Amino acid sequence: MIKNIAFIGAGNMAGAIIKGLLEQNYPAASIQATTRTTASAERAAAELGIHTSTDNRAAAEWADVIVLAVKPQMLQATCEGLADSINTQLIVSVAAGIDTASIARWLGNEVAVVRSMPNTPSQVGVGASGLYANTRASAADKAFAEQIATATGLCVWVQDEAQMHAITAVSGSGPAYYFLFMEAMIRAGVKLGLTPDTARQLTLQTALGAATLAGQVDVPVDELKRRVMSPGGTTERAISAFEAGNLPQLVEQAMTDCAARSQTLADELAK
Numbered sequence: 001m002i003k004n005i006a007f008i009g010a011g012n013m014a015g016a017i018i019k020g021l022l023e024q025n026y027p028a029a030s031i032q033a034t035t036r037t038t039a040s041a042e043r044a045a046a047e048l049g050i051h052t053s054t055d056n057r058a059a060a061e062w063a064d065v066i067v068l069a070v071k072p073q074m075l076q077a078t079c080e081g082l083a084d085s086i087n088t089q090l091i092v093s094v095a096a097g098i099d100t101a102s103i104a105r106w107l108g109n110e111v112a113v114v115r116s117m118p119n120t121p122s123q124v125g126v127g128a129s130g131l132y133a134n135t136r137a138s139a140a141d142k143a144f145a146e147q148i149a150t151a152t153g154l155c156v157w158v159q160d161e162a163q164m165h166a167i168t169a170v171s172g173s174g175p176a177y178y179f180l181f182m183e184a185m186i187r188a189g190v191k192l193g194l195t196p197d198t199a200r201q202l203t204l205q206t207a208l209g210a211a212t213l214a215g216q217v218d219v220p221v222d223e224l225k226r227r228v229m230s231p232g233g234t235t236e237r238a239i240s241a242f243e244a245g246n247l248p249q250l251v252e253q254a255m256t257d258c259a260a261r262s263q264t265l266a267d268e269l270a271k
């Protein structure tokens with residue numbers, strides 16, 4: 001189904017979703033975006049090929065669906081500025097931390113809100129989004145929010161809003177963990193004598209291959225790992241070094257800190 005979608009904010013995340021939608025042939029004429037500054041609006045229009053402006057209210061009044069994609073710290077002021085322009089539009093918020101009740105309250109309460117936690121691979125159709133809907137959201141509202149999410153990748157629903165913090169720690173922030181790991185592998189490959197280009201190509205193809213294999217065979221990831229590790233071979237040495245450095249515990253700590261930050265944003269910004 002085609003509806004008019006206004007993105008309030010046209011930064012990294014909104015841009016990734018808009019590119020994903022356009023890639024799926026969603027009509028550019030049915031997507032608008034706003035920014036705070038004229039320079040950003042012009043940049044986004046040139047990059048995305050859609051209508052952009054700095055007029056949040058005009059975009060909201062044109063839209064059937066409003067995607068809130070500003071920083072969490074900007075969300076309350078942005079919503080309060082939009083409140084008079086909201087009647088029947090569906091609100092989708094991608095802001096980390098902030099709960100649907102706060103968003104509804106800032107917008108005037110009687111509002112259907114779907115909270116989404118997407119990630120930047122949405123730009124190339126392999127995003128992962130977690131969704132939660134408030135009780136005002138109808139089946140049709142949920143179906144449309146899901147249409148946006150599935151146009152850009154995988155989508156899962158949660159019934160307990162508190163789980164959005166964990167989703168942020170797994171998939172919302174998750175791409176950055178893999179990029180960090182790739183960065184480290186490329187650097188180490190170069191130290192071992194490869195050219196940067198060769199190290200980069202092999203690292204990226206290996207990440208893609210591992211994720212594709214794990215997704216296509218019905219074998220748990222620990223068994224897939226074991227199948228690479230010949231006894232007394234090379235991989236065993238590498239895995240031992242990761243375990244000696246407590247990589248699994250470090251990952252758990254990093255993700256616990258990430259989820260806690262999402263909760264803190266909610267506590268500080270959505271009182």
Ligand SMILES: NC(=O)C1=CN([C@@H]2O[C@H](COP(=O)(O)OP(=O)(O)OC[C@H]3O[C@@H](n4cnc5c(N)ncnc54)[C@H](OP(=O)(O)O)[C@@H]3O)[C@@H](O)[C@H]2O)C=CC1
Binds near residue numbers: 173
């Ligand atoms: N980046 C990511 O991987 C993910 C981000 N998110 C969430 O997405 C949201 C946006 O993050 P991200 O895209 O990274 O941030 P960016 O800083 O890249 O983009 C923020 C955008 O909001 C615009 N903006 C700021 N204030 C206003 C305003 N009052 N009215 C209209 N537009 C405004 C900015 O315009 P200008 O340039 O003019 O200031 C900019 O286009 C956050 O809430 C974040 O939690 C969720 C999942 C993943």
Ligand SMILES: O=C(O)[C@@H]1CCC=N1
Binds near residue numbers: 096168172173
């Ligand atoms: O770092 C952030 O706060 C945002 C939310 C999830 C990914 N990026």
